[in-house]
Amino acid sequence: MIVGKRKPFEEIKEMLKKYKKILNVGCGTCISVCLTGGEKEVKILNAELEMARKLEENPIELGASCVERQCDREFLAELDPIVEDYEAILSMACGVGIQFLAERFPEKPVLPAVDTSGLAVNQDVGWYEERCRSCSSCVLAWTGGICPVTLCAKGLYNGPCGGTDKGSCEIDKDQPCAWYMIYERLAGQKRLDCITNIQAPNEWEDQVPRTLLHHGYKKRNHSDKN
Amino acid sequence: MKSGSNLEKILKAGHFAFTGELGPPRGTSAEEVRKKAAHLKGKVDAVNITDNQTAVVRMASWAACIILIQEGLEPNYQMVCRDRNRLAMQADILGAYAHGIRNMLCLSGDHCKFGDHPHAKGVFDIDSMQLIQMVKKMRDEGKFLSGSELEEPPKIFIGAAANPFADPFEWRVHRLAKKINAGVDFIQSQCIYNMEKFQEWIKQSNEMGLTEKVYILAGVTPMKSVGMAKYMKNNVPGMDVPDEIINRLKGVDKKKQGDEGIKIACEQIEQFKEMKGVSGVHLMAIEWEHKVPEITERAKVLPRPQVD
Ligand code: SF4
Ligand code: SF4
Numbered sequence: 001m002i003v004g005k006r007k008p009f010e011e012i013k014e015m016l017k018k019y020k021k022i023l024n025v026g027c028g029t030c031i032s033v034c035l036t037g038g039e040k041e042v043k044i045l046n047a048e049l050e051m052a053r054k055l056e057e058n059p060i061e062l063g064a065s066c067v068e069r070q071c072d073r074e075f076l077a078e079l080d081p082i083v084e085d086y087e088a089i090l091s092m093a094c095g096v097g098i099q100f101l102a103e104r105f106p107e108k109p110v111l112p113a114v115d116t117s118g119l120a121v122n123q124d125v126g127w128y129e130e131r132c133r134s135c136s137s138c139v140l141a142w143t144g145g146i147c148p149v150t151l152c153a154k155g156l157y158n159g160p161c162g163g164t165d166k167g168s169c170e171i172d173k174d175q176p177c178a179w180y181m182i183y184e185r186l187a188g189q190k191r192l193d194c195i196t197n198i199q200a201p202n203e204w205e206d207q208v209p210r211t212l213l214h215h216g217y218k219k220r221n222h223s224d225k226n
Numbered sequence: 227m228k229s230g231s232n233l234e235k236i237l238k239a240g241h242f243a244f245t246g247e248l249g250p251p252r253g254t255s256a257e258e259v260r261k262k263a264a265h266l267k268g269k270v271d272a273v274n275i276t277d278n279q280t281a282v283v284r285m286a287s288w289a290a291c292i293i294l295i296q297e298g299l300e301p302n303y304q305m306v307c308r309d310r311n312r313l314a315m316q317a318d319i320l321g322a323y324a325h326g327i328r329n330m331l332c333l334s335g336d337h338c339k340f341g342d343h344p345h346a347k348g349v350f351d352i353d354s355m356q357l358i359q360m361v362k363k364m365r366d367e368g369k370f371l372s373g374s375e376l377e378e379p380p381k382i383f384i385g386a387a388a389n390p391f392a393d394p395f396e397w398r399v400h401r402l403a404k405k406i407n408a409g410v411d412f413i414q415s416q417c418i419y420n421m422e423k424f425q426e427w428i429k430q431s432n433e434m435g436l437t438e439k440v441y442i443l444a445g446v447t448p449m450k451s452v453g454m455a456k457y458m459k460n461n462v463p464g465m466d467v468p469d470e471i472i473n474r475l476k477g478v479d480k481k482k483q484g485d486e487g488i489k490i491a492c493e494q495i496e497q498f499k500e501m502k503g504v505s506g507v508h509l510m511a512i513e514w515e516h517k518v519p520e521i522t523e524r525a526k527v528l529p530r531p532q533v534d
Pocket of ligand 1: 131132133134135136137138139140147148149150
């Protein structure tokens with residue numbers, strides 16, 4: 001899922017300082033699962049903001065809403081009748097949701113309350129670890145199901161580097177070396193031949209904004225181009 | 227001859243090579259480079275010029291290399307993958323060759339986290355293995371990485387690093403084999419303190435026939451003090467410093483520790499001279515360039531051979 005962290009309170013407060021009436025919109029999917037921007041977090045942030053602004057004698061009126069998914073047009077539609085009443089919108093979704101919201105209401109300032117940090121697994125309640133940088137050319141087949149692009153601090157395709165230290169990465173003793181893990185897993189599977197050949201330089205696909213067209217729907221979505 | 231560099235000639239002629247190292251200044255002083263170079267002149271076959279070593283900004287490696295050439299020394303141009311993409315790398319290689327640079331050392335580079343700009347974006351467009359391949363392609367095929375032709379290919383003697391002490395140990399010799407397949411001509415190893423482990427690695431390399439395909443220069447850094455030894459042991463990732471080295475330094479008077487460090491280094495060098503599969507020594511006397519004349523004298527590696 002996509003994970004993110006709520007921005008520091010002071011930063012959010014600063015962003016909102018010139019507004020008196022704000023709609024705070026959460027998202028009920030990934031960002032809610034990682035306890036950052038769901039219904040509950042919207043309420044908490046609103047309460048904190050209300051309190052702070054009251055103390056500053058600059059009261060603010062805050063609306064609360066939480067859509068099922070901010071990255072989906074059909075769920076954003078339910079906001080159409082209410083945004084008119086607000087000066088700006090604060091979004092507690094991931095970067096994707098925030099942008100889709102801004103795109104739907106181009107005349108309104110849409111402000112982020114979340115710092116999106118990646119595609120992560122749920123290790124335990126409140127503990128998420130990044131696993132994929134969505135590079136568009138997955139190499140997991142020959143790296144034992146461990147992503148070197150994300151988990152190696154240098155994103156090496158032919159690791160490990162000389163800094164690996166008793167299984168840890170050179171950047172931090174608590175950070176496992178991805179290439180050490182790759183080696184161990186492939187050795188266990190007797191598949192070390194996967195990494196004896198040199199992996200050629202990656203042809204980076206993520207240097208332009210990527211659009212994905214499902215082959216079944218190409219006609220519907222891009223009839224003039226394809 | 228692949229490049230005709232002095233280092234290549236010496237190794238090809240079967241001499242025991244001896245290379246040094248110089249870190250460019252954190253500023254614009256060509257004079258500082260010249261001063262350091264003066265200590266190394268005539269004492270080593272080539273001088274590695276580090277590239278933003280430990281991720282700290284310094285004068286560009288190629289620029290300091292040019293100053294060395296002006297001073298009559300042969301540089302070994304270090305290039306890390308951390309700071310530039312494939313376009314910048316190829317451009318720098320062309321420029322470096324145009325200025326007379328003939329040796330290169332291809333490295334991944336320390337992570338930015340260690341340096342003076344810890345939040346800089348690490349580039350790593352390609353890795354050290356791919357960099358070796360790229361230089362070889364430019365040299366031998368006269369082609370850029372993209373496959374398009376380049377005029378007057380850069381004839382570079384291609385080097386890389388190897389750390390026999392990093393984990394997993396069993397993989398290290400295979401990693402060396404990979405670098406050889408990528409096209410490396412010579413290897414300069416990480417600083418060696420654990421002689422036993424190094425010998426084991428060399429033995430495996432001999433058995434796999436790797437030392438016949440590549441020249442291996444053993445890395446030596448004399449310890450200046452007990453403090454330095456402890457720091458290297460505990461804080462430098464991938465460094466293997468056995469307690470016996472620390473105890474030996476502790477065993478002498480504080481003022482004599484540097485001398486003892488040089489003594490240990492010289493004993494190691496004697497062993498390397500006899501070690502099958504080792505073609506030379508790479509001396510990394512970090513901020514100790516002025517000691518190189520003394521070290522080379524005591525290590526009995528002078529005068530340096532002349533090969534035409
Ligand atoms: S290689 Fe890594 S970053 Fe790329 S798609 Fe696979 S898991 Fe994601
Ligand atoms: S130590 Fe391992 S994870 Fe860290 S940069 Fe080197 S190869 Fe990558």
